[in-house]
Amino acid sequence: MLANLSDIDLKMLRIFCSIVEAGGFTAAQVPLNTSLPRLSVTVRDLETRLGYTLCRRGKGGFQLTEQGAQVYAAAQELYADMERFRQRLVLLNAHHPETLRVGSLDNLITLEPAPLPYALSKLREAIPDTRLVLQVLTAEGLEQAVINGDLDLAIGVFDHQLSGLHYLELFGEEQNLYCGRGHPVFERADSTLGDADIFTAQYVDRGLVVENRKPFTFPFNSVSSAASTEAVASLVASGHFIGYLPTHYADVLVARGVLRPIWPARFAYHATCHCITRQGSARSASMEIFIDALLDAAALAS
Known part of the structure; x- marks a missing residue:
């Protein structure tokens, strides 16, 4: 006992x-x-x-x-x-700056209107002395850090919803299938591609897409995995793999001729970004301002 x-x-x-x-x-x-x-x-x-x-x-x-x-x-x-x-305890000391610990998936900064920088700016304007701690983790790492109390909140795309966490829907993020220069389908028009061309190609599985999204209905040949957008992009850019990337992130690489989207009308889908907090936890003033700013940014993006 x-x-x-x-x-x-x-x-x-x-x-x-x-x-x-x-x-x-x-x-x-x-x-x-x-x-x-x-x-x-x-x-x-x-x-x-x-x-x-x-x-x-x-x-x-x-x-x-x-x-x-x-x-x-x-x-x-x-x-x-x-x-x-x-x-x-923090409130007992009026001169003690509040700390806000925020987690995020990587490479959200290229998403317009850049929700994370927008929220950080609004918080800084409202409470200038707030101490900010920002971490970039995998989806699983973000959920665990919020559950453990290591983060106050986190932003990401999550393939399930855990008990003990509150999920607030923010905005959509378009994802598309890409290949890199040198890949067998890179120079081919989408209209010439068949199922064999796509589903026998070596596929990078990031494991972030929601189960009811389109990719889960396709029999991709998953031979590699990556935990971040940057890692997926590096493998795809090698010319030996295909994989999903956020459109806003891949656009600059497409413009440089490094990547090309594969058949967007068939393979593109939208993932939903959420803000997660621990259920039952008290929200500080900085959390309230930050979350409100994220919702404002989401509204601007819609």
Whole structure:
């Protein structure tokens, strides 16, 4: 039975919550950057500390026990209380600048009207002494950082919605399929391309597209993966791969003759960018201003 709550207990509790939000131990390995045996040991140690079983894992899949579900819910309340406590401490010192920790996917800056710089500018105008911390991470990294409290909010394209996070729709981002100079289809007109030309070509899978989007209906020959727009563009520009890139990002490379879009009428689609925050967390003044500015930028883009 848990007699007191130590830092180690809090760490184990956060790991347990991350496993729940990922949907199981296996899925949690990548965002937590931890091995499956280590995750199992952590949860077993937490169960020992608490005195009851939190989840069941086996052939039937990952399932929370009744106690596990209640512990997860209580943990969300705890994290919200901790955030409110932190905000109160900051407000006690009127001269202490507020810190806003923002996360984003890479290469949003070329999207008009540049929502991230726009929001940063509006916040700076409203609260000049706000200390800004900006990180660029993968979609999974952004979600995990917000859940853990390492980021206050994040902007990105997410292929699912995790419990414990609030997803605010911002704007659409057009994505299209591209190849690079030297690729077998680079010089060919779209009208001459058949399914064999596209679906036998080596495809770079970024893993950011939503499951109901068009690419998931096409049998691409995925032979490589990349975690960022820059990485996808580099592989495609080599002339050996095809892959999806945001149109606003690829336009400059197309203008230089480095890339060409492949059959936009068939393969282009729109992804939706969201702003994510942790459910139940108190919003600071800087968060409110920043999110309002993001919505204003989204309205200008529509």
